[in-house]
Amino acid sequence: MVRRLPSDEAQQLWQEYRAGDIYALAKLMQSYYADLFHWGVRLHADREFVKDCIQEVFVNLWKIQDSISSVENVRSYLLVVLKTRILRELSKTQGAHQADLSDDYSFSVEFAADIRLIEEEHEVYQIRRLERVLNHLPQRQKELIYLRFYQNLSFEQIAEIMHLGRQSVYNLLQKSLNSLRKNWTISTVGVLVHLLQSLVS
Amino acid sequence: MKNYETYTVADFIQDESFQEWVQGQGNRQSFWLSFPERYPEKQEAFRQAEQFIRAATVAPERISDAEIRRETEKLIESASSYSPYRQLVSSDLRDDDAPTPFRYAFRWGMAVAAVVAVVSGLMWYGSLDKPGQLPAQLREAPINQLVETINNTRHPLRVVLTDGSDVLLSPKSRLRYPSHFATDSRVVHLTGEASFSVTRRNQPFMVYSGETVTKVLGTRFVVRAFDSDQKITVQVLSGKVSVYKARVTQKPGNKEVSGLILHANQAAIFEKSDGNLTKTLVANPAVVSRSSQETQFVYDAVALSVILRQLEKSYGIPIQFDEQNFQACRITATLSNESLYEKLDLLCKAASATYQITDGQIVISRQAIH
Numbered sequence: 001m002v003r004r005l006p007s008d009e010a011q012q013l014w015q016e017y018r019a020g021d022i023y024a025l026a027k028l029m030q031s032y033y034a035d036l037f038h039w040g041v042r043l044h045a046d047r048e049f050v051k052d053c054i055q056e057v058f059v060n061l062w063k064i065q066d067s068i069s070s071v072e073n074v075r076s077y078l079l080v081v082l083k084t085r086i087l088r089e090l091s092k093t094q095g096a097h098q099a100d101l102s103d104d105y106s107f108s109v110e111f112a113a114d115i116r117l118i119e120e121e122h123e124v125y126q127i128r129r130l131e132r133v134l135n136h137l138p139q140r141q142k143e144l145i146y147l148r149f150y151q152n153l154s155f156e157q158i159a160e161i162m163h164l165g166r167q168s169v170y171n172l173l174q175k176s177l178n179s180l181r182k183n184w185t186i187s188t189v190g191v192l193v194h195l196l197q198s199l200v201s
Numbered sequence: 202m203k204n205y206e207t208y209t210v211a212d213f214i215q216d217e218s219f220q221e222w223v224q225g226q227g228n229r230q231s232f233w234l235s236f237p238e239r240y241p242e243k244q245e246a247f248r249q250a251e252q253f254i255r256a257a258t259v260a261p262e263r264i265s266d267a268e269i270r271r272e273t274e275k276l277i278e279s280a281s282s283y284s285p286y287r288q289l290v291s292s293d294l295r296d297d298d299a300p301t302p303f304r305y306a307f308r309w310g311m312a313v314a315a316v317v318a319v320v321s322g323l324m325w326y327g328s329l330d331k332p333g334q335l336p337a338q339l340r341e342a343p344i345n346q347l348v349e350t351i352n353n354t355r356h357p358l359r360v361v362l363t364d365g366s367d368v369l370l371s372p373k374s375r376l377r378y379p380s381h382f383a384t385d386s387r388v389v390h391l392t393g394e395a396s397f398s399v400t401r402r403n404q405p406f407m408v409y410s411g412e413t414v415t416k417v418l419g420t421r422f423v424v425r426a427f428d429s430d431q432k433i434t435v436q437v438l439s440g441k442v443s444v445y446k447a448r449v450t451q452k453p454g455n456k457e458v459s460g461l462i463l464h465a466n467q468a469a470i471f472e473k474s475d476g477n478l479t480k481t482l483v484a485n486p487a488v489v490s491r492s493s494q495e496t497q498f499v500y501d502a503v504a505l506s507v508i509l510r511q512l513e514k515s516y517g518i519p520i521q522f523d524e525q526n527f528q529a530c531r532i533t534a535t536l537s538n539e540s541l542y543e544k545l546d547l548l549c550k551a552a553s554a555t556y557q558i559t560d561g562q563i564v565i566s567r568q569a570i571h
Contacts, residue, residue, distance in 0.1 A: 051268075059276060127255050128256075130256035
């Protein structure tokens with residue numbers, strides 16, 4: 001994971017961009033490009049398509065610089081805007097109607113533990129097992145885990161990005177926890193359950 | 202100081218410093234390494250949290266810094282087509298990209314002025330700065346190694362670009378340029394005034410200044426683009442440049458441009474009020490023909506048409522007049538240090554004619570004598 005732009009610095013750049021500085025916007029683009037790209041290819045695995053969408057998002061931001069307001073978190077705002085753009089472009093090309101943003105899209109993430117530095121065999125086994133559990137979660141839960149741990153977002157930001165209300169996210173969590181408890185009885189699942197619950201607490 | 206005594210697995214997982222440590226980053230390596238020893242009762246939660254973060258890792262996408270840099274340059278390139286000055290053109294366009302609908306307007310405002318003067322091609326100054334002309338502010342911008350130079354001194358400041366092109370940046374002016382030019386274009390952004398000595402390359406050299414783009418293949422010219430200026434004027438002293446209004450779709454490789462091609466001593470004026478780009482002449486045309494550099498304009502009963510053709514050649518400016526009309530007109534005069542306009546004044550006075558500048562040319566006329 002790349003060291004991210006501190007959010008206060010991002011806020012500063014956002015203000016400068018709103019004041020008409022293209023270089024501030026360009027710096028935001030550069031700083032968050034890897035994150036946005038990573039997020040984009042989870043939604044649609046076509047590199048060039050995702051790059052085009054990111055480009056369009058920023059060109060459009062420049063066009064609307066007059067009217068754009070301040071945002072609470074620049075990065076999660078950009079993630080939302082990119083997702084909207086990608087899903088809209090996809091619905092255009094696939095001719096399908098974008099009925100419901102909260103459900104009608106695919107999200108593919110493969111959790112892959114980095115075990116290079118782990119010496120103990122037992123530890124490796126545990127991590128591999130946990131990784132399998134994570135990869136067997138339904139798409140939306142994986143998206144949730146991804147947003148929390150890869151993109152490091154808060155629960156509120158996740159709810160916004162997933163176009164879900166707080167209650168819906170909570171329900172989604174409970175549903176998946178129940179299925180996890182049924183199908184997995186190993187100790188590591190306990191960690192996961194604990195974690196997912198902590199997201200809504 | 203956080204209360205680690207009460208930390209749960211979830212607390213560890215959501216502790217950014219802890220996350221960073223597991224991912225091999227952050228500056229608290231020794232703190233977290235020794236943590237299990239200092240909080241033995243937290244060992245289990247600590248280990249589980251570490252395992253979880255390791256398991257929840259997603260491999261990064263392969264996108265290179267160079268790729269990101271290219272995308273960022275692309276943004277700046279296309280954004281340059283939109284003036285940062287506000288002028289409403291269309292208000293019924295809506296951005297449906299943003300979470301809440303915004304109304305927005307393309308800004309085709311025209312508040313930046315530019316003067317371009319091409320003096321000669323293929324030459325540039327030596328790359329040494331004169332002492333005492335250090336920039337007041339010179340910083341490496343972190344994005345795609347874009348470099349910004351602001352001249353807050355009272356003297357022109359020399360900037361040498363990576364392609365060997367040389368820029369003399371006037372006081373109170375700002376130049377932004379990539380530390381390395383892309384392979385297909387050379388693009389710089391100017392606010393204020395600068396004199397360019399561009400080395401000849403296959404890639405066009407483009408100066409973005411607000412709503413105007415000046416494109417050359419290798420020559421020397423001056424761009425003036427202060428925000429406070431009322432119009433954009435482009436002056437060419439010799440050589441050839443093209444000047445056009447920036448467009449959204451304009452890309453360096455695009456050959457299809459609407460604009461003016463300016464030759465020696467010609468100038469273009471861009472009126473902010475109506476957006477018109479018209480051709481005229483520079484304020485003080487210089488002799489461009491090398492052979493006539495030392496020529497004394499000494500005339501003893503020489504036909505006016507001959508004198509005008511000679512001036513045309515010396516200054517490289519087309520002069521239009523009716524040969525028949527001026528057939529009988531002969532001039533006796535010695536012209537040397539006067540400016541072109543002074544010469545024209547004298548000649549016209551002698552010939553009872555008037556001249557005007559139209560479309561970058563000089564048109565001489567008088568009432569026909571029947």
